[in-house]
Amino acid sequence: MAKPLPTGSEDTLAIEEELKRLIIEALSLETTPEEIDAEAPLFGDGLGLDSIDALEISLVVSKAYGVQLRSDDAQNHRIFASLRSLAAHVAAQRLR
Secondary structure: OOOOOOOOOHHHHHHHHHHHHHHHHHHOOOOOHHHOOOOOEOEOOOOOEOHHHHHHHHHHHHHHHOOOOOOOOOOHHHHOOEHHHHHHHHHHHHOO
């Protein structure tokens, strides 16, 4: 069983806020960072993103943090579940 992603650390919370701004800019979303719920799903009912948006987010994360998100990663469903899970993954990868 996969262990849960770490959440709640200062680093993760800072990354969450930065990711909100980066995602809004990269995807030209008509929303503010304050309007994005870090726990809401990124896809479907949450922000309503799609697979093309996931590719854009992957590029932004790679450029901003040097963390590679691969399309064939079995953990993508968990990593991209919410902004909080994405931020936790980025924070964990940066610690490596």
